[in-house]
Amino acid sequence: MSRKPFIAGNWKMNLTIAEGVELAKAVAAVANDAPTVDVAVCPTFVSVAKVADAVKSTALMVGAQDTFWETKGAWTRQIAPNMLADAGCQWVIVGHSETRGRFGGLSEEVQAKLAEVPGYFGESDKSVNMKAKAIFAAGLLPIIACGELPSEYEAGKTDEVVAGQIRADIAGFTEEQAMKMVIAYEPVWAIGTGNTCDPQTADKVCGVIRNTVKEVYGEKVAEAVRIQYGGSVKPGNAKELLSMPNIDGALVGGAALKAADFAGIIEAAK
Numbered sequence: 001m002s003r004k005p006f007i008a009g010n011w012k013m014n015l016t017i018a019e020g021v022e023l024a025k026a027v028a029a030v031a032n033d034a035p036t037v038d039v040a041v042c043p044t045f046v047s048v049a050k051v052a053d054a055v056k057s058t059a060l061m062v063g064a065q066d067t068f069w070e071t072k073g074a075w076t077r078q079i080a081p082n083m084l085a086d087a088g089c090q091w092v093i094v095g096h097s098e099t100r101g102r103f104g105g106l107s108e109e110v111q112a113k114l115a116e117v118p119g120y121f122g123e124s125d126k127s128v129n130m131k132a133k134a135i136f137a138a139g140l141l142p143i144i145a146c147g148e149l150p151s152e153y154e155a156g157k158t159d160e161v162v163a164g165q166i167r168a169d170i171a172g173f174t175e176e177q178a179m180k181m182v183i184a185y186e187p188v189w190a191i192g193t194g195n196t197c198d199p200q201t202a203d204k205v206c207g208v209i210r211n212t213v214k215e216v217y218g219e220k221v222a223e224a225v226r227i228q229y230g231g232s233v234k235p236g237n238a239k240e241l242l243s244m245p246n247i248d249g250a251l252v253g254g255a256a257l258k259a260a261d262f263a264g265i266i267e268a269a270k
């Protein structure tokens, strides 16, 4: 089965509203010229509505970087999936390593500081799963991120860690939902570090993810589901990564902040 490549930019905590709108307009022009590729950008919560409004008649889709599992109520700080739908989102990233408190590209000093505030970034597989179900219920689609820590990679535990995350993260979806979910494999040691996972290894782990989806939902869903690779994807390495059989797209951080770089990655997916 052929799967449509999906390139998504995770802007993380970058860009003002005006900068985001300007970048999104430039990316939308590229997306309009790439009908064989799905393209999305994921701005900060405060920029989502303005960015979505600016690109609403284009091929560019918009996503958010997280959400909560309830729809309304006394939940200070939280944003519900239906609010994101109202703001013009189609996608929501959940389980990003930076929300799970699993950091790659930060200095040891910063990681030590973050370790002093346990629970602050406390995403778990259970909360990822609850959020994904809430995302579907609001008519949106999740990009479910997973990936191993440097220590887990060095201990040879990548396959086990990633399969365990995915098994818990995707439990209890309907078949129709599971077909439409997107999974992003982001080895934590490759995020923001410039150390890209080599394409063969990335493909192997994406294959482990596809097999895990097959165990849970069967062959049809496993063949349909799109799996992105993320971690220091750039125009120069995108083509090789995207040519691998189990890699159906990319979740891009740093290189999604410059229109020309992101355009180069979209071009590589054509």
Ligand code: 13P
Pocket (backbone or CB within 6 Å): 010, 096, 186, 190, 191, 192, 193, 194, 230, 231, 232, 233, 251, 252, 253, 254, 255
């Ligand atoms: P970089 O592309 O900056 O390594 O970030 C990857 C990422 O975390 C996307 O979600």
